[in-house]
Amino acid sequence: MTLLLAFLIWIPKLILGFSLADWLWRDRQPSGLGFKFFLAVPLGLGLSSIFFFAWLATGLSWALYLVLEAFISLGFLIILFRDKTLCKMPANGFFSFPRLKIVSVVLTLLIAVIAFIFFLRYALQFPHGYEDAWFIWNMAARFLFRASDWALRFREQSALWHPDYPLLLPLNVVQGWALVGETTRIPMALAALFTFSIPGMLYTVLLRLRGPLLAALGSTLLLMTPWFVLYGTQQQADIPLAAFLLGAVAFLAFYLREQQLSLLILSGLVAGFAAWMKNEGWLLWVNLMGVSLTLAWREKRLQPLAAFLGGSLPPLIVILAFKILLAPESDLFVENGNLMAQLSDPVRYAQVFSAFARQISDFGGWPLGIFWFLLVFSLISGFDRGSLPIGFWLWAVFCIQIVGYFAIYIITPHDLDWHLSTSLNRLLMQIFPLALLACLASLKMILPIGEINHVTHD
Secondary structure (H helix, E strand, O other): OHHHHHHHOOHHHHHHHHHHHHHHOOOOOHHHHHHHHHHHHHHHHHHHHHHHHHHHHHOOOHHHHHHHHHHHHHHHHHHHHHOOOOOOOOOOHHHHOOHHHHHHHHHHHHHHHHHHHHHHHHHHHOOOOOHHHHHHHHHHHHHHHHOOOHHHHHOOOOOOOOOOOOOHHHHHHHHHHHHHOOOOHHHHHHHHHHHHHHHHHHHHHHHHHHOHHHHHHHHHHHHOOHHHHHHHHOOOOHHHHHHHHHHHHHHHHHHHHHOOHHHHHHHHHHHHHHHHHOOOHHHHHHHHHHHHHHHHHHHOOOHHHHHHHHHHHHHHHHHHHHHHHOOOOOHHHOOOOOHHHHHOOHHHHHHHHHHHHHHHHOHHHOOOOHHHHHHHHHHHHOEOHHHHHHHHHHHHHHHHHHHHHHHHHHHOOOOHHHHHHHHHHHHHHHHHHHHHHHHHOOEOOOOOHHHOOOOOOO
16 A cells, blocks of 8 residues: 555646646657657656755755645646647547557557566565665655754765765655655655656657557667666665666757757756756756757757756756755865876776777677677668668767766776776666667668558658
């Protein structure tokens, strides 16, 4: 019963996320509505966290905030139900959709149910998650929940590990505990929501860009990658960050296809939440800001950059307030007298490159690394020329992320072997859904003969 309640309490936040996405992007195609449905998880939890952070600063009752959020969500829900254009089903219902699309949906749902059963089985065996979950994220939530002065966590003498880490995840855990009590079921349910929102987003964005076969292939490959679901059960913060990263980049892809500036506003908002989720999210934000700047230059107008920055503004204000007023300095950017020696050391570059090559080759927990499968599949399928403009930008974002992670390892003040062995596989998991999106959005797909004339992206 507690586990079911731990899932139900997030509904008001999901309504907030869906409502904002729908207000900014009035798309009524099945792929658009589906994408907003799954995006409601990262977007709604991100919104709730910044509102709750601002509420903490006022010193008012937590219960009052949660009641207000619930009433606001109820108001948005009433508005959504009164919108008769929200979801127009074909006259003959679900089965009037092309057969290939129905099969792809059913197959993906079946794989997702199997993965969810595995998730619950493993998560209930290890309810505290893995080391990072209980030692960093859930411990931060416990301090915030129990402390009479929550700001004590950020003092220089704090005994907590990484007190500079952003608060999106701990603040949502705190809200869950305020509603149902301090139980392991709350972070477990949060982990499940983030984990299974990602294949949903991947399916719907590929459905919109490339059709049902590649959509089903992408989401199925993701769900069948053992490390993906395993990291979710371990409550690793890299899985929620992957959700924000995929959502932000998907909106960029939609903008490139449809040229609606509101899509860049949403991309900036989700990218800003990525930085509020985990420090590595800053790299994504800078990455996408650079892309927006390039688009503004190519289109000879400032609107793309202004839209992205405008969307980023709410989370960035909260992050800057947190970093400037509360958080101590990050351990990665403490004074490093060996910085120049590290930057000019070829052995260090070779060591990092070797670790990247090894981890990418073995990534995912498959008998043969998933990236090798994608390479072979891409060579067999070939690239679709019509999709290359969008594919180019998706691959550009992916490659910049890889280069950014590589650079961090070069300048890390920590022991390099330790840092690589304890974090590189998780960093690769952050961008794994993006790799699937970039790859499959660029490929040709041979359709069964009977379906060629019936398949549309929506």
